[in-house]
Amino acid sequence: MAKILVIDDEDTIRRTVAASLEAAKYQIFKAADVKKGLKILDNETIDLVLSDLRLPDGSGIDLLRAAKAKEYPCEVIIMTGYATLDTAIQAMQEGASDYVTKPFNIGELSVRIERALQQKQLRRKVRRLERELHERFHPDNIISNSANMQKVLEQVKNIAPTDSSVLITGESGTGKELIANAIHLLSKRSEHPFIAVNCGALPESLLESELFGHVRGAFTGATNTRAGLIESSDGGTLLLDEIGDASIPVQTKLLRVLENGTIRRVGDTQERKINIRLLAATNKELTREITAGRFRQDFYYRINVIPIHLAPLRERLEDIPLLAKFFLKRHAARISKQIEEIDSAVIEKLMQYSWPGNIRELENLIEYAVAMADSEMIRIKNLPFTFSQESPVQNKSRADLLQQEILPIAEIEKRHILLVLEKVNWNQRKACDLLQISKVTLYRRLKEYGISPPGGNAPGGKKRSQALKGQNTKFK
Template identity: 40%
Template sequence: MAKILLVDDEEKTLKVLGRSLNMLGHRTTGISNPKTTLETIRKISPDVVIVDLMMPHVGGMELLGKVKEKNADLPVIVLTGYGTVKTAVEAMKKGAFDYITKPYDIDEVDLIIKRALEQRELFIENKMLRETVLQQSAFSGIVTQDKAMKKLLGQVQTLANTESTVLVTGESGTGKELIAKALHAAGNRQSKPFITIDCGGLPETILDSEVFGHVKGAFTGAYSDKKGYLEIAEGGTVFFDEIGELPFVLQRKLLRVTQEKEFSRVGDTKTKKADIRIIAATNRDLKEEVKRGRFREDLFYRLNVISLHVPPLRNRPQDIPLLVNYFLSKFNARFEKRVTKIDEEAISTAMTYAWPGNVRELKNTIERIVAFKEGNAVSINDFPDEIQGLALNGSNLLPPFKEFKEETLGTFTKEYVLMLLTVFNGNVSKAAAKAQLDRGNFRKLLKRFEISAADYRK
């Protein structure tokens, strides 16, 4: 049922009400010091709070305001004596869900709790929708509260109406295409086509024809003229996804497009103008690719007029709860389900996972969970094994003391031996003497770490 926090300065009320609610299947936590309410809420994440209006030091009305300020979606039910019903009604105006008068009817209390839970579920569903961007907006699907991401979106807004070529960098799955689409949709080309070209998805010859088009007879099978993506995107934006995989031969042709805004179809001698904006994305280090001779330096500088970097998901863990709610809402609609809850352990563990596949991996994980989920609440057991294996406090990331001690000591010892050999130019006798070890034991260390003293002799 529900996880309920009871706040009352009278221990007797806490015990009696707590026992009654437990018998109905609820789980209760009672505190008699109202000053610890917010901290307790943070620790146990209750579904409902029941608070007495008349308490010394911190009044129920004041406490109500503090709770609602920090947890707008958390239903607060006030407990009041018969003579203070007017105050209870005032509390409802200030955000309390309902009130219970003493002496109370436990069945009536249970009914109020159930209504509070229903309201909270609806509130959370609406919050999911508010936390996502409007589907028709330029930033559709980009859900974030991260400072770096917000700065990035600000840059996108600033660059949207410029004609500058933009290079979007970032690991696979971070959402580089979403950034490219936002640049297009927020700019003055939004009513024109946005064409994505997967630079690594097609063989060179086919990609050449798909991008630039071809004329009849250009090659076997070219039975008629065909427009390429550059012509189809006229007036709009062409997004070259994973530009680092573009074949070297086609890099030269793309360079011409970036320099002169013109191109020729395959098999044609005529030149066509290209009224397009070019955006490219890569998960590679293009500077390194240039050094290795795999990417044209002149094209790199043409594309890298303005660079935008999308941070990996592991660098913005605070976005994970938002993204989880966003994807739950999305896949609930697709699968016609109502998976609306995810427990604290699952969220906390998801926030400690590195997500090597970034947002795409998280999206796929939530899709799989919703597809198979029978109930409406997600727990840590619904996640893949590699995520379940993470302890909530990250303790599994630390080895046992003995193992950690041996590993650390081994690393230190090896580094110390290497320093000795470097200082004494590979002279084992001098190195052993400095370490205050006999030669035999020092040689055992060399053997253990597979170190050759001869490598350090000049």
């Protein structure tokens, strides 16, 4: 129920307005002057103030200013019997949501109140999203313990304010999109849109109309004229993600955009001026793509004005402890779990691994461990099976294998079954197919070895979190 504070020195107005609003299911507070009004604002989380302009100890605008100065999250509607345009304009300029002139009818007032309350909700939502975005992509929240990453961040801060094109390279999951976002946030374009297009995700014909837009009738199915993503990012930043996957014709068209600063919608004759900063990202070696004839050299030079390379995680192991703690904090907060620490044995394990999926893989792993943890500390047993084992079966030489502890066959079978189950997100049918055994046999082994899915849920896969949310493969 929204809380409304009605401030008016006239007792009858206070009472009639309050009574009709109460009937409309708002919770009403009343005050006769600025001082009493502010006192209520101090003690209650008021959603909306409905204040008279002229009050015995000041004006509605004084109250509005005080409320803004104290950052109270309330909207203010000013009521005035002397509706000069000046006072109305002043009230709005000082941040009032609206104003009404006396005498007003309650119907009109209710409409304005509802509109102001909706505005408040929208404002709150925008603020939350902005905060989240800022928190996630601000360079202060990009973990960089390694000299390597610190150099990248330094570079980001230096080049962000320029308008030069940047080519961000690095393996999958190394943080290319994160860096692109940070460049945008630190640039003078940050108030304008940041749009990322994944060039690898769409077939050529669709990508073209997504990027450039089209006019009605340009092709079958083009029933409406539509602006493309390049136009939508006008004034802001456009990230062409997976640029190595864009076809030669699309590269040619993009090159023209960069050289002329204009675009043409598919099927249109008109050229439109646009102003974008271009960022591109890829995990491909573009020089090799050029040699193979899949990438235009002139386009490459045009996008590769400033190159930023993100090293794979295995080459900056010193970032792992910080990253792990950072992700622990993020995911524990997200599911409201009180987990503060990571066992040093866990960190040691993480440092030994090669991280083919880089930081994304590390984040997914921590998210999984947070979901599994049953104390204030992440321990080895909370990690997926492949990690929680004594000796990960990785790149072992024959000499290593001969040195290895000899395990009973049953133990090897148990570990193998667990490994396979994890690989297939605990999907019994797939596990049976891979192991080439029947469901009955699998069931018998699971019972024998005391294996059950962690938490009754299905972990595993590239995005363990999705598996955790999406499936619930319990063994019966």
